[in-house]
Amino acid sequence: MEFGPHLMLAALEGAVISAILVLTAMGLSIVFGVMRVVNVAHGEFFMLGAVLTWFVATTIGGHPALGFVAALLIAPVLVGCLAAFADRLILKRINYDPDRTIVATIGMLYIIQQTTLMTFGPEARPVPPPFNTRLSLPWFEWGEEGFALFWPWGLSITTYKLFVIAAAATVLVGLWVLLTKTKIGLIMRATQQDSETAQAFGVPVGRVYSWVFGLGAGLAALGAVLVVPIQQAHYLMGGDPLLLAFIVVIIGGLGSLPGTVIAALLIGMSDGIISVFFSPTLAKIIATLLVAMVLVFRPQGLLGKKPS
C-alpha cells in the first residue's frame, strides 16, 4: 500500500483507540477533579464492564446486536452502582483522605480483579460485534487528468469501528452538556471548587461524591462495552487502560476536561499510527516518554493550571 492510504488506515485505528481512551480517561479525570481521589481501581471498572458485556451477551444469546444493546444499557449502570456503593462503603469512611484513598483503591483493584477471576475464570472471552460490514474507503490522487478518486486495496474500516468513534463523540458531547448546561453539572462544578461552601448552599456533598464516583466508573465501563467486540474480555485487561488513562490525565492537566480530550486524541492517534507503522511496544515507549517530558517541562499538563 502507498504511504497516503496506509497513514489513513493507521489514523482510523488511532481514532478508535482514542475513542475508547477518551471515555476511560474522562472517568478518571472527573473523579479526580471533583473528589480529588486518585482512583487506582479505575482499570478494574473497565475490566468489569468488559466481562459483564460478555456475560450479558452470552446469557441473552440470539443475534449479537441483542446482547450488545443490552450490555450497553446494563454494564455501565451496574458498574456505576457498584462504584457508588464502594464509595459509600469505603471512601466515605476514610474521609476522602488523599493518601488513604490511594491505598483503598489499590485494595479495591485486587478485590474486583480476583472476584472476577473466581466468578468468571481466567479465559479470554470474545463478544461478536453487533454489526461488522467492511467499508472500502476512497483515496485521491493528482494524475495527469487532475484530481481522481480510487479505492486502494486494503483501505477499509468496519462499520462497527465507525460506530465506536461516533458513540464516543456522542457521549462526550452529552457529558459536556451535562457539565456546562445543567443544574447537575453546576452542582458538580461548585462541589469541585469548594465542597464546604457548596454544603452551605444545600448541596449534599456526600451524595454528589457517590454519583461522581459512579459516573467515572460507568464511563470506564462504557468504553469497555465498546471495546470487547474488538478486543476480548479478560480479568487482567484493566492494567493497560489504567496506565493509558493516567498518562492522558497527566498530559492533559489534572482535572482539566478539555485537556483530557486533547491528550486522549494525541495518545490514541500516536498509539494507532506508531503501532501500524512500527510496533505497539514503541507506541507505549513514546507515550511514556511524552509523560516524562510533560512532567519535566510542563508539570501542570497541557491545559492544567499552574498551582498558585
Next chain:
Amino acid sequence: MLEVTDIHSGYGAVKVLQGLSFSVKASEILCLLGRNGAGKTTALKSVMGQLPITAGRVTFKGEEITHMAPHLIPRQGLGYIPQGRRLFAELTVAENIEMGLMTRKQGKDTRDWVLELFPRLRERLTQMAGTLSGGEQQMLATARALCLRPDVLLLDEPTEGLQPSMIAQIRDVILKMKAEGYAIVLVEQRVDAILALADHVVFIENGRDVEATTVDDLKSTPAKLTRYLGV
C-alpha cells in the same frame, strides 16, 4: 429566632468552642466580638453544621438543628457569608447566584430582587467570580446568601479589606435587611461599624462568651472594648 446554647466544638482534636451561647431575634443585629483566634468563625461554622458540635444545642425557629445534616441547615433558612467570601471562583457571577437560588428553590423574582440590590453584579453576570474586584466579590457573596431568602444571615467580617465607600454600601444593605425583619449575626472588627450597626454584642474569649450586652451600654462604657479587644 436563632439560639445557641453552651456549644462545644472544634477541629478534630483541637477544641475551640468550650461553652458558647448567644441568641438573636428577628429585626436585630447581634455582633460577635473577640480577638483574632477567639473562635468567631468557628462559631458560625458550627451553627452551619460544618463542624461537629460535641455538646450544647442550636435551635432555629424553635426547632433543634444541632446535629442536622450540613446541607439541610441552609435549607431551613440560614444564609451564610463566610470569612474571605468563599465564592465559587471559577463559576460565573450568574452561576454563583444560581447556587444561592437553588438552595431553597427560589425563582426569578428573588434573582431580580438581589440584582436590584447590587446593580453592579447585573453588568457582570458572565464574568468569572474569581476575577471580580474585592468589593464586587463581597457584593456577590452577600447576594448569593440573600438568594436563599433566609430568616437569619450570618456575616463573617463582611468589610474586611474594603475601601470606605464599599463598606458604606455593605452597611446599607445590612441595615436594609434588618429593616425587612432579618435576624443578623455579624462578626466585625471595626469599632465604628459595630457601634453604628449592632443592637446587641457578645464578647468571646477562648471559645466562651464572657459578656453579653447592648450597644448602648458599650457606648457609655467604651472601656469594655479596650478590655476585651485591646483597642
